[in-house]
Amino acid sequence: MNEMPNQCPQCSSTVRADATFCGVCGQDLTGGQAGTALVPSSYPGRGAPSTKESLVATIGRRQSTDARISEYWMLLPVVAIVLSYVLAIIALLYDPLAGLLVALIGTIVSVILVALLIYKLLRRRNDHMAREAALRRELIEHFRVRAEEKGTGPQTAPYVQAMEAFDRDSLIHEEPQSALLWTLLCIIPGINIVGIVLTLYWLTDYPHGHDRRFYGFVQNTNLAASQVGMGRLLPLAWKSIPDRSYVLYLIVTVLLPIFAIWWFYVLIKDLNDHFDNEWTFEDMLMAELKKE
Structure with a gap:
């Protein structure tokens, strides 16, 4: 059973019951007084505090991105069209025209639900991609500054350079696609097949490569952290x-259309699993930042 969410005493944002900090304002939720934030609202000067x-702030945006x-969700279009056809068959017994109309409406509703799901999948792909890119850049800068402060620049440099390499690789292979445009292309008759084929390609190709690159980035982040006195x-x-x-x-979907249900299922699940991975890392990072 899921625990009920709590409210941050500092900014009133909703936080998980087991959270140790507020992802929005940085408030310490382990027993400190309201106003005892992990990061103050402003910092004088430059350096590690600003990167921190x-x-x-970037981690705090994860609830929205x-x-x-x-x-x-992948069952909704199927339920809509099955229900409409059942109703259509019943209606046909009384009025053939009404039966056809019900079937048509059900098909339209099903297409709209599929389009909405595609839009949601593309939108979260783009939003997460942008936030993670910002996180990578900020981590690279943070460890540069920390290494300089600790006098461990030469020891930290190889790992920071590896982080930069993974960041560049991600930027090369991960390009945002307009969620609205491609959703429309998926439902416009005549070109919808092209839109669906390309959209499914991006959505299918993204999670594995993205997660693999980020894991490599995290491995080197962990090694860099060990050189500046941070924990695992x-x-x-x-x-x-x-x-x-x-x-x-x-190919399987063309031969067996019902396979599309499984396809959409994994498109949803794979990125959900990646979020679990990344949020675990970010929670560990926040715990270490709290000690600085």
Whole structure:
């Protein structure tokens, strides 16, 4: 049974019952007084405090960017069209025209639900991609500053350089796609097939590669942290995101359309699992930032 969420005493944001800090304002939730924030609202000067503040703010945005979508979403279009056809068959017994109308309406509703799901999947992909890119840049800068302060620049440099390499690789392979535009292309007759094929390719290809690159980044972040006096930042458990074959999924769906239900299921679940991985890392990072 899930625990009821609490409210931050400092900014009134909703926080998880087991949270040790507020992801929005940085308030210490382990027993400190209201106003005892992990990061003050402003800092004089420059350096580690400013990078620390940026990290807290970026992590705090995860509630809005890393949308966890229920796997049951992929059933809604199926339920809509099945229900409409059942009603259509019943209506046909009394009025053929009414039966056809019900079937048409059900099909339209089903298409709209599929389009809405595609939009939600593309939107959260873009939002998460942007937030994580900011997080990577801020972590790189944070460790540069910390290494300079600690006098461990030469020891930390190889790991920071590796972090930069993973960041560049992510920027090359991860490009945002307009959620609204591609959703419309998926439902406009005549070009919707092209829109669906390309959209499903991006959504299928993204989770595995993205998670693999971020895990490499986190591994080097953990090594850099060890050089500046921070504790472990590498989660002990990391959910592996399968490398799913887009071509195989497409062929099976063409031959067996009902397979599309499973396809949408994994599109939802894979990124949810990545969020679990990243949030665990971010919680560990926040705990270490709290000690600085």
